Amino acid sequence: xxxxxxxxxxxxxxxxxxxxxxxxxxxxxxxxxxxxxxxxxxxxxxxxxxxxxxxxxxxxxxxxxxxxxxxxxxxxxxxxxxxxxxxxxxxxxxxxxxxxxxxxxxxxxxxxxxxxxxxxxxxxxxxxxxxxxxxxxxxxxxxxxxxxxxxxxxxxxxxxxxxxxxxxxxxxxxxxxxxxxxxxxxxxxxxxxxxxxxxxxxxxxxxxxxxxxxxxxxxxxxxxxxxxxxxxxxxxxxxxxxxxxxxxxxxxxxxxxxxxxxxxxxxxxxxxxxxxxxxxxxxxxxxxxxxxxxxxxxxxxxxxxxxxxxxxxxxxxxxxxxxxxxxxxxxxxxxxxxxxxxxxxxxxxxxxxxxxxxxxxxxxxxxxxxxxxxxxxxxxxxxxxxxxxxxxxxxxxx
Ligand SMILES: [Mn+2]
Numbered sequence: 001x002x003x004x005x006x007x008x009x010x011x012x013x014x015x016x017x018x019x020x021x022x023x024x025x026x027x028x029x030x031x032x033x034x035x036x037x038x039x040x041x042x043x044x045x046x047x048x049x050x051x052x053x054x055x056x057x058x059x060x061x062x063x064x065x066x067x068x069x070x071x072x073x074x075x076x077x078x079x080x081x082x083x084x085x086x087x088x089x090x091x092x093x094x095x096x097x098x099x100x101x102x103x104x105x106x107x108x109x110x111x112x113x114x115x116x117x118x119x120x121x122x123x124x125x126x127x128x129x130x131x132x133x134x135x136x137x138x139x140x141x142x143x144x145x146x147x148x149x150x151x152x153x154x155x156x157x158x159x160x161x162x163x164x165x166x167x168x169x170x171x172x173x174x175x176x177x178x179x180x181x182x183x184x185x186x187x188x189x190x191x192x193x194x195x196x197x198x199x200x201x202x203x204x205x206x207x208x209x210x211x212x213x214x215x216x217x218x219x220x221x222x223x224x225x226x227x228x229x230x231x232x233x234x235x236x237x238x239x240x241x242x243x244x245x246x247x248x249x250x251x252x253x254x255x256x257x258x259x260x261x262x263x264x265x266x267x268x269x270x271x272x273x274x275x276x277x278x279x280x281x282x283x284x285x286x287x288x289x290x291x292x293x294x295x296x297x298x299x300x301x302x303x304x305x306x307x308x309x310x311x312x313x314x315x316x317x318x319x320x321x322x323x324x325x326x327x328x329x330x331x332x333x334x335x336x337x338x339x340x341x342x343x344x345x346x347x348x349x350x351x352x353x354x355x356x357x358x359x360x361x362x363x364x365x366x367x368x369x370x371x372x373x374x375x376x377x378x379x380x381x382x383x384x385x386x387x388x389x390x391x392x393x394x395x396x397x398x
Contacts, residue, residue, distance in 0.1 A: 001125040002038060003181070003259040004075075006031070007046035007222030008241035010085065012059030014051075015306070016337045020243060021058055022303055026276040027242045028066040031256065032073070034271060038258065039074045041122050046222030046239065047083025047134050047185035053090060053394050064094075067103055077120055081133035082107040083185045083222055088133075106131045109139040113167045119175055125261050128178040130167050130216075134185035134223070135160055149381045160186065161212045168214040179264050180216040188213075190231060191224045191238065195248035210236055218259060218266055227255050227270070234268060242273045247308050250279035278305040280334075285313055286324055298333040309339040316343045363390055 009027075013020050035043065050059055070078060080103065082091045091107035098105055104118055109132070118129045140159035147155070164182065171180055188210045210231045213219065219236040226249065227240030239257045244250050254273040259266050278301045282292045289311055296305055311324070321341060328336045361369070367386050371377045 001042065001120070001122045001127060001261045002040045003042040003044060003127075003261065004031075004035065004040050005044045005046065005220040005237070005239045005257040005259065006242060007185075007220075007239050008048040008083065008225055008245070009045065010048055010051040010241060010243075010245055011062055012051045012055045013245055015246070018306070018337060019058075021062060023243045023276050024062055026302060027273060028062065028069075030274060031242075032066065032069050034256070035070070035075045036073050040258070041074060042077045042120060042127075042129075043070070043075050043079070044129065044131075044181070044183060044220045045078075045080045046183050046220050047081050048085045048222060048241075049080060049083065049091060050086055052085065053087035055090065067098070067101075070103075071101055076102055076122075077118065078103040079118060079129055079131045079183070080105045081131050081183050081185060081222070084134045086134070104131060106133045108133055109135060113163070113170055114174065116167070117171060117174065119178060125263075126175070126178040127261060128171055128175040128180050130171055130180065130182045132164070132167065132183055135163065139163075149384065157208055157212075160208060161214075165214045168216060179218075179261055179266070181218045181220060181259075182216045183220045183222075185222045187223055188221070188230050188236075191228060192226050194225050194252070195246040217264075220257075225249055226252050227257075235266065237268070243276075244279055247279055247281055250281065275301060277301055277303040279308075280305060281308045281310075283310040283312065286311055286320055290324075290327060293328070293331060293334065296334045305334040306337045307334050308337055311339065311341045312344060313341075314344050316341045 009024065010020075011024050034040070049063065055063075067078065080091070082088055086107060088108035091105055095105040095107070106116055110116060113130075113132075116131050118131055120127045120129065137156060140156050140163065141152075164184070167182070168180065171178075187207050189207050190210070210233070213236070217235065219230075221230070221236065221238045224238045225241040225245055226238070228238050230236040230238070237257060240252065240254065241249070242254055242256065244252060244254065254275070255270045256273060258269045258271055260269065261267075278296075280296070282289050284292070289309055293307065293309075296307070298304060309328075313320075324339075328339065364383075364387075367383070368377065371379060371382065376382060
């Protein structure tokens with residue numbers, strides 16, 4: 001049996017306001033052809049299907065088009081769980097009808113854990129997938145009055161481990177002799193982050209120690225955008241996001257994981273996702289940056305490269321800055337997503353002082369900025385309360 005594990009698609013994501021739809025479409029074309037070429041039987045998507053709770057029509061179209069194309073392939077079972085970015089109700093809306101196509105959606109936690117069990121038998125190979133989504137605070141504990149923030153977090157982590165241990169116990173009773181694959185969308189201890197998982201820092205649950213997780217045959221995890229093995233155990237894995245979601249991920253190897261299960265042994269293979277768009281950061285003086293920009297080869301990639309620039313000079317002359325803006329406007333081998341000037345010495349002309357643009361800041365960054373001014377940057381409790389408010393607003397604005 002062949003299974004593909006992927007996660008953190010974040011369909012509909014924007015980078016400095018730019019749509020990523022073309023990149024997602026190219027990824028789905030690649031995923032589809034990989035599934036067909038390798039005769040994959042099962043697809044697992046470990047959360048963060050969409051970037052926002054209420055995705056745009058074009059984001060939904062990309063998603064449903066892909067699912068439709070899967071119907072005529074060897075991939076007869078699709079398992080999709082909700083991540084922290086997904087709205088449970090958005091993801092679950094087509095759940096009933098998709099179930100008839102063997103596409104199993106778990107936007108949120110069901111009342112009974114057994115509802116998350118998907119037993120699969122192909123070629124005499126028996127696999128049980130426990131498709132458990134991102135767990136929200138309310139799924140884990142009722143809030144207890146008078147409990148400190150630290151106590152609450154500790155409690156949440158313990159409850160998460162308990163929930164999974166209980167799931168494994170039930171799975172062993174109901175499906176003995178099945179290979180057990182569990183999904184999860186959470187942050188484990190020791191994982192390497194990039195810039196695009198900002199919600200983590202406001203994390204409900206914080207970090208789970210992988211050592212405490214029950215021993216299953218494979219953990220198909222989502223939430224962290226860099227692909228990685230956790231705790232040197234190659235059966236606990238984050239597949240990472242298929243496209244770089246921030247400039248900090250520009251040098252990451254983006255991939256999907258393929259599990260080959262034979263006589264209950266799991267063999268794991270990484271399959272690289274081709275880069276459709278090159279992301280590059282350039283830092284230097286005016287002339288250094290110009291030189292680097294000129295040598296970028298457009299033709300090496302399907303889509304136009306996207307560049308982030310930081311110019312550092314002793315002092316920045318107004319004319320020089322204008323000249324540079326004209327220069328980048330005429331480039332056709334790449335697109336400049338963002339540029340910034342920084343003078344090493346005292347800035348002489350007030351006009352060239354570029355404050356951090358609001359466009360570059362998320363709601364959370366902005367709140368961080370506010371906390372910093374108030375000397376409360378380390379106050380996780382306030383961050384947590386803020387996150388709850390933002391989530392409530394997003395929910396109500398639909
Ligand atoms: Mn994510």
